[in-house]
Amino acid sequence: MRLYDDLLANGYYTTRLWIGTPPQQFALIVDTGSTVTYVPCFDCEQCGFHQDPRFRPDLSSTYQPVKCNINCNCDKKEAQCTYERRYAEMSSSSGVLGEDVFSFGNESVLVPQRAVFGCENIETGDLYRQRADGIIGLGRGQLSVMDQLVDKGVISDSFSLCYGGMGVGGGAMVLGGMKSPPDMVFAHSDRFRSPYYNIDLKEIHVAGKPLKLNPKIFDGKHGTVLDSGTTYAYLPKDAFHAFKDAIKRQIESLKQIHGPDPNYQDICFSGAGRDVTQLSKVFPQVDMVFGNGHKLSLSPENYLFPHTKVGGAYCLGIFENGDDTTLLGGIITRNTLVTYDRKNDKIGFWKTNCSELWKRLNYNNAPPPAPLASDGRNTSVEISPSIAPGGLPETFLPGELQIGLISFDMMLSINNTMKPNFTELADSIAHELEVDISQV
Numbered sequence: 001m002r003l004y005d006d007l008l009a010n011g012y013y014t015t016r017l018w019i020g021t022p023p024q025q026f027a028l029i030v031d032t033g034s035t036v037t038y039v040p041c042f043d044c045e046q047c048g049f050h051q052d053p054r055f056r057p058d059l060s061s062t063y064q065p066v067k068c069n070i071n072c073n074c075d076k077k078e079a080q081c082t083y084e085r086r087y088a089e090m091s092s093s094s095g096v097l098g099e100d101v102f103s104f105g106n107e108s109v110l111v112p113q114r115a116v117f118g119c120e121n122i123e124t125g126d127l128y129r130q131r132a133d134g135i136i137g138l139g140r141g142q143l144s145v146m147d148q149l150v151d152k153g154v155i156s157d158s159f160s161l162c163y164g165g166m167g168v169g170g171g172a173m174v175l176g177g178m179k180s181p182p183d184m185v186f187a188h189s190d191r192f193r194s195p196y197y198n199i200d201l202k203e204i205h206v207a208g209k210p211l212k213l214n215p216k217i218f219d220g221k222h223g224t225v226l227d228s229g230t231t232y233a234y235l236p237k238d239a240f241h242a243f244k245d246a247i248k249r250q251i252e253s254l255k256q257i258h259g260p261d262p263n264y265q266d267i268c269f270s271g272a273g274r275d276v277t278q279l280s281k282v283f284p285q286v287d288m289v290f291g292n293g294h295k296l297s298l299s300p301e302n303y304l305f306p307h308t309k310v311g312g313a314y315c316l317g318i319f320e321n322g323d324d325t326t327l328l329g330g331i332i333t334r335n336t337l338v339t340y341d342r343k344n345d346k347i348g349f350w351k352t353n354c355s356e357l358w359k360r361l362n363y364n365n366a367p368p369p370a371p372l373a374s375d376g377r378n379t380s381v382e383i384s385p386s387i388a389p390g391g392l393p394e395t396f397l398p399g400e401l402q403i404g405l406i407s408f409d410m411m412l413s414i415n416n417t418m419k420p421n422f423t424e425l426a427d428s429i430a431h432e433l434e435v436d437i438s439q440v
Contacts, residue, residue: 001108003030003162005132006169007330008305010233013163014132015173018103019117020060027051027137030161030173031229032197032340035141036083037136038118045121048128055119057098066097066116083118083143091125093118093135102145110155115148135229138196138340149175159344160230162354166276166301171354180248180339184350187290191345194222199347200291201326204239204248207284213239226338230329233303234321239344243286243318247303250284259315260308267317268307272384276301279314292296296349302332335344362410 003013004027007353019026026039026327038315040047040054047054048140052391058062066079067072072081084094095118098255103112120134127135137144138159150157155176169431187199202215205357216237244267248256251269259266274280279300286298300314307313317331337357339348 001104001173001175003171003173004169005165006167007163007231007334008166009169010131012128012130012132012229013169013171013330015136016105018099018105019055019418020057021062022060023101023103024055024060024133026055026133027131028134029130029132029229030138031227032138032161033227033229034085034135034137035139036085036093036137036143037115037145038083038095038116038137040086040123041095041119041121043121043155044095044123044409046128047120047123048130050133051131052133052287052405057100057119060405063098063100066099072097079085087125087127089126090129091127092123093120093127094122095120095141104175109373110149112156113149113152115145116143118143125410138228139197140191140342146175150342152176155276158339158341160337160339161333161400162337162357163228163330163334164355165353166304166306168355172357177341178339180348181337184337184339184348185290185294185296186292186341186346187294187296188347189342189347190223190290192341194225196225196227197340197347198223198225199328200224201288202285202291203289205287205289205295206243207250209246210289211239211242211246213242215408217324218326220326222325224328226328226333228330229373230327231317231331232305232329233318233332234325234327235318236324236326239319239326240320244316247284247316251282254282257307257310257313258309265288266315268310268311268313270307270313272312272314274312276306279304296336297351299330299335299351301334302336304332305399311412323347337394 001015003015005012005014007013014027014029017026017028018024021148024215028037028039040050042054042056045056059347065079066072068078068081074080075082081097083097084092086092097116098119099114099116101112102115104110107234138146141147143179146157147158149155158177160178162172189197189199204211217236220236250260254269254271257268257270259268272279283300283304286303288296288298290296303316303318304314305317307315321327333349335351337350337352337354340346
């Protein structure tokens with residue numbers, strides 16, 4: 001399944017899910033920290049204005065409410081089960097539970113399946129303000145999409161996410177198992193340690209030198225948690241200051257400047273240049289070392305975000321956490337295929353170009369991709385092959401992929417008052433050649 005949007009422009013990545021018969025489309029945030037999938041209900045009392053129309057149970061011939069029972073909380077009429085979820089950033093979602101057919105689109109081999117989901121009556125905070133319709137919950141729990149599909153026996157107990165790189169966005173999601181690349185790095189994940197997906201992080205190295213920290217610092221409270229629905233990363237106080245100081249020692253030639261928002265004390269540096277593919281020549285490599293000795297290497301795009309007001313400036317995307325949990329958000333895993341092997345209690349990491357990965361996993365009958373939400377920044381930056389290896393090995397693909405190349409010359413007549421719209425041009429070429437616009 002293809003992922004859309006961009007981590008920093010939107011704060012999240014989304015996928016498309018269709019619910020009901022006939023199917024109603026929704027753009028849902030991919031969230032490993034949530035255990036419920038939910039969308040706004042047509043009669044929602046307090047829901048924001050989102051990307052797609054609200055769900056209409058009355059228009060689906062396969063919808064059924066989840067009737068009140070001893071295993072759930074019930075609505076005021078004692079007729080239907082309810083749910084409620086609250087998040088750390090003070091947003092919340094609540095509503096009733098229903099069951100209907102989930103369709104995963106032509107980019108997935110999964111056939112439609114019945115599943116339980118939330119039909120929202122109330123949204124607050126960021127959930128109310130966001131453009132995305134709702135959340136697809138991939139966490140551990142009976143209402144999770146993963147748990148429901150695994151219980152039905154339609155997929156193995158594993159899924160994978162791959163987030164696109166800085167300024168590029170997009171990516172891929174695979175529900176079910178897939179063959180791991182031979183050089184994928186794994187970390188142990190203890191399902192009994194916390195309700196979240198955790199890894200046994202022991203050390204952080206900056207420019208090859210370990211931070212002088214007690215390894216137990218990464219095991220406080222919930223441990224080290226991977227959360228795809230969180231934008232940045234957050235370290236316990238001592239770990240954050242050690243990391244910040246180590247980075248600053250490696251980039252003394254750069255000038256530290258104020259962040260783009262005066263309401264936040266961002267740590268930013270100017271003079272690094274605008275070419276994100278060259279950041280590794282300026283900023284140091286960071287390594288995360290796991291309990292088994294395996295090492296995940298982070299490129300600068302995995303711990304920096306671009307300053308929105310100063311060209312060639314970048315800010316640390318790793319912050320101090322308010323508690324002892326080490327929280328690793330999506331920034332850490334950009335251009336990294338992350339496999340959540342729940343059956344074998346391990347999580348794998350493999351560096352790749354995630355914005356291209358969905359095409360490699362795509363099937364010939366996939367529909368054209370929906371347009372990305374844009375914040376006006378350049379989204380055509382290419383990822384250097386040295387930073388992001390080009391795609392998966394041939395044995396990794398779930399089918400044979402035939403690739404052809406068509407070349408032709410074109411002459412455009414442009415006057416001084418007209419700026420060429422290359423997006424429309426690409427769309428026109430794709431239409432004439434009867435191909436996906438992403439192939440042009």
